[in-house]
Amino acid sequence: MNLNARPLDANPLAHDRVYRQLRSRIMHGDLPPGHALTLRGIGKEYEVSMTPAREAVRRLAAEGALTMSASGRISTPELSNERIEELAALRALIEVELASRALPRAHFALIERLQTINNAVSEAVAHRDAVGYIRTNLEFHRTLYLRAQAPAMLAMAETVWLQMGPTMRALYGRLRRTEPPHFHRLIIAALRAGDEPGLRLAVRTDVTQGLRMLAT
């Protein structure tokens, strides 16, 4: 009898499924910084054995989404202020370039879609929904950058988002703002006007504004 048989209705590639779900939760701020995880716990939660859980964790650790202590304990990263500054600088570098490359290809339909997403961002802010804000905000940026046709750069940007996920949740969670996202409007306006310098400035400002929350 085959004890290792996997249920026929189960999706193949168990480790990939675990990886994607964990990645989404981390990127969107579902887990606070320093949250501990265990291989057996993950396996139980996703109904797999330790093996695929280990592979998913190893992959996420390689991307900086999880940190492993010297003894192998798994947790979400707790970023120092210097690390946050670095990651914000990386976002500025990469995302300004992505936006710049997307600009010539940003037609009306894209700009309209960005506005729709931006409304969802405003709504999440109004409801003080930190996770919803992070998710829609990242969707706004990703939608724009997809037009750049630069998958390696987009992957780099998403890796930075991943690393900042838990910290962003902690930052936005303690934030008590209800203002709609001002810089997103500047980005949209620059796209509409075909204003590249304005777009670069708007993206850089939007991406690094989180630092100001830290400085207080």
Next chain:
Amino acid sequence: MNLNARPLDANPLAHDRVYRQLRSRIMHGDLPPGHALTLRGIGKEYEVSMTPAREAVRRLAAEGALTMSASGRISTPELSNERIEELAALRALIEVELASRALPRAHFALIERLQTINNAVSEAVAHRDAVGYIRTNLEFHRTLYLRAQAPAMLAMAETVWLQMGPTMRALYGRLRRTEPPHFHRLIIAALRAGDEPGLRLAVRTDVTQGLRMLAT
């Protein structure tokens, strides 16, 4: 009897040892693009079972150092020209920033060390030693960037190097030059003069010059 016992003289963390050695070989161009690997082959080569080999491969795949086909077959990446252009642009973005951050901290001892490394680069070029050239060239850049005190950025740059490793070997291997690295001298001169714009230009040019070889 414990069948899983590991030899007492062996270093702990087998998967990490395998990871580091494979990573070094890939980054320095030891393997050509498209080179196939197997878990059992890696395990046999490093005298471990499939498990640590799998973890090392999974980690390298997450960093883009290896690609996995839909059926899970492992090989070094074969980069398209568009992907190479993107990675070169990423190098330019990140490494120019790293150099700029290192500039205020670049004292005499560092500049002298860069010159020593650069002599090794020239020697590798003279001997048409592609792997030696890649290794010393990366050592030149890493030595400079370490002064930037920006570990996340340096990690990003190294990830790009990793992805380009096999392709760089193929490019430099078919190259028949004996000129010493001209732009490295410009970098050193700009460091000595404290000339930030000149440094940025020199790094950007050095990093993207490989594209010119492709265009021919």
Next chain:
DNA sequence: GAAGCGGCTTTGTGATCACAATAATAACAT
């Protein structure tokens, strides 16, 4: 010759286990 077909082999995947090391808890003494 080129394309289809049968088998055999290779290969990644996931489950399970033993083990060692770490963390957590209980017991105790001061």
Next chain:
DNA sequence: ATGTTATTATTGTGATCACAAAGCCGCTTC
């Protein structure tokens, strides 16, 4: 109460196995 030690529970690591799917090779057929 507090700090220390001994015991127990938890956790990651690596080895091994069964299995299915994909590659490979020789054969046949038209």
